[in-house]
Amino acid sequence: MTTRSYVRIFSFVLAAISVLAGYAVINMNHANSYKMQLENSYQQSLNELSENLDAIETNLTKSIYSNSDKMLLEISADLYAECGEAKDALSRLPVSQMNLGSTYKFISQASDYSTYIAKKIASGESITDEEHKNLSTLLNYSRKLNDSVEGMVSICNSGGKITASNVKSKANVNVNAISADMTAAEEAFKNYPTLLYDGPFADAVLNREPQMIKDKDNITKEQAREIAATALNCNINQVGNANDEDGKIPCYTFTCGQKNIGISKQGGYVSYILYGGKITQSSITEENARNIAKSYLKSIGYEGMAETYYMTNDNICVINYAYTKDGVIYYSDLIKVGVSMADGKIVSLEAEGFLTNHIERQAFSEKISLDKIKKNASPYLKILGTKKCVIPKENGLEIACYELHCESSETGEEVLVYVNAQTGAEENILLLLYSDGGTLTK
Numbered sequence: 001m002t003t004r005s006y007v008r009i010f011s012f013v014l015a016a017i018s019v020l021a022g023y024a025v026i027n028m029n030h031a032n033s034y035k036m037q038l039e040n041s042y043q044q045s046l047n048e049l050s051e052n053l054d055a056i057e058t059n060l061t062k063s064i065y066s067n068s069d070k071m072l073l074e075i076s077a078d079l080y081a082e083c084g085e086a087k088d089a090l091s092r093l094p095v096s097q098m099n100l101g102s103t104y105k106f107i108s109q110a111s112d113y114s115t116y117i118a119k120k121i122a123s124g125e126s127i128t129d130e131e132h133k134n135l136s137t138l139l140n141y142s143r144k145l146n147d148s149v150e151g152m153v154s155i156c157n158s159g160g161k162i163t164a165s166n167v168k169s170k171a172n173v174n175v176n177a178i179s180a181d182m183t184a185a186e187e188a189f190k191n192y193p194t195l196l197y198d199g200p201f202a203d204a205v206l207n208r209e210p211q212m213i214k215d216k217d218n219i220t221k222e223q224a225r226e227i228a229a230t231a232l233n234c235n236i237n238q239v240g241n242a243n244d245e246d247g248k249i250p251c252y253t254f255t256c257g258q259k260n261i262g263i264s265k266q267g268g269y270v271s272y273i274l275y276g277g278k279i280t281q282s283s284i285t286e287e288n289a290r291n292i293a294k295s296y297l298k299s300i301g302y303e304g305m306a307e308t309y310y311m312t313n314d315n316i317c318v319i320n321y322a323y324t325k326d327g328v329i330y331y332s333d334l335i336k337v338g339v340s341m342a343d344g345k346i347v348s349l350e351a352e353g354f355l356t357n358h359i360e361r362q363a364f365s366e367k368i369s370l371d372k373i374k375k376n377a378s379p380y381l382k383i384l385g386t387k388k389c390v391i392p393k394e395n396g397l398e399i400a401c402y403e404l405h406c407e408s409s410e411t412g413e414e415v416l417v418y419v420n421a422q423t424g425a426e427e428n429i430l431l432l433l434y435s436d437g438g439t440l441t442k
Contacts, residue, residue: 038163039161039163042094042162042163046152046156048089049089049103050149050150052085054146056082056086059075060110061139062415062429062431065380065381065415065417065429066378066429067377067426072121076115076121077114080111083108083110084111087108090103098152098162209356210248211356212267212269212359213249213264214266216266219265224254225239227268230300231261231273238256249352250265258276258277259276259347260273261273270351271355272349273349275338275347279340282315282341283342283343284344286341289339289341289344290310290317290319290339293339294307294321296337297337305321306329307321308329308331310439311435312438316339317338317339318337319336319337320334320336321335321336323358328388328389328390330357330358330398331389331391336348361390361398364388364400365400366402366421368419370402373419373424376424381406381409384405385405386405388400388403388421389401389418391428400421402419402421403416404419413431414431414434415430415432416430
């Protein structure tokens with residue numbers, strides 16, 4: 001064989017190796033791409049599961065504090081819905097690999113038990129002390145499993161990979177059967193109420209025609225510009241025009257530095273203020289911020305606003321306000337104000353709830369005495385204080401209620417129970433969340 005033949009054979013072999021190497025690289029890239037897609041899908045499902053378990057824990061907690069069959073029926077419907085969503089998220093995860101078997105068993109049992117409770121109440125029966133203890137047992141499981149899944153989410157956020165088998169549950173929860181009488185769900189519940197965050201009833205008050213401004217006269221853009229300059233505490237020459245908004249509350253919009261502001265075309269009210277900058281330090285106290293916010297609302301025409309809850313995050317203290325008159329809090333009429341913790345300047349405002357719902361109302365009326373309402377409260381709660389209030393319902397109606405600020409006699413957890421002042425029925429239960437940044441409800 002000639003030297004040329006050897007060279008030719010060597011060239012063919014080298015070309016074949018190159019082609020095979022190319023295929024190997026392509027296949028490896030495809031495999032890596034698939035693995036990345038699978039990892040993203042797993043992590044999204046894990047985040048959904050974490051949110052579902054948090055909602056399940058919330059509803060189980062409310063079920064323990066409720067002393068109303070009607071409220072328990074609604075909570076059971078919520079619980080059943082969240083369990084269904086949790087099962088769906090769990091079905092998209094490698095359960096065995098992640099040690100999530102006990103979580104699946106818990107979700108199934110919580111789902112079945114919610115149906116059992118709902119059917120019993122629907123048939124006119126009340127739950128027994130033993131069944132109340134079963135709810136407490138489920139809540140205990142829920143807290144442990146919820147903490148475990150939150151820990152797994154944190155591992156993923158720190159770079160852990162589910163596909164690499166380094167994200168596993170550390171919870172050692174033996175979920176035992178709690179009732180031999182439960183049967184699986186036969187009918188799905190529909191139209192579940194949503195959980196409420198960011199202050200009581202914040203999401204339930206925006207689904208209607210704006211009441212406060214509907215009969216008000218229109219103002220000109222120049223008049224709105226003057227209102228914007230006053231609200232932003234700047235010279236009118238610094239206020240620039242932006243595109244008008246034609247949403248549910250039509251607004252003239254303006255800019256000043258990193259702030260945007262909307263002034264309602266009807267009535268000339270400050271509808272919102274937005275801030276596009278970042279606040280990197282904190283120099284004032286939260287008490288200072290809350291006093292500044294209250295004075296600011298009064299200065300721009302929002303009178304009679306009482307602070308309900310607040311939260312500080314990213315060096316901005318956001319305070320929730322509700323309209324108050326004659327000692328009655330109207331939770332439909334909400335305004336949120338954000339104050340910079342660096343210098344006390346107003347950096348945000350949301351008044352859509354107030355502009356949508358504020359009207360002149362009849363005086364607070366009750367048929368059930370406060371003493372009777374207190375006596376009918378859950379025996380598992382100690383009442384710390386009471387308030388008169390009016391709360392919105394999803395059907396658009398408003399209900400006069402007593403707000404009972406309570407503390408669990410077992411855990412020390414604080415809750416708000418809203419009892420209809422006409423009928424004595426429980427209308428809602430909210431859990432108070434305390435942190436270093438402030439107070440919110442759930």
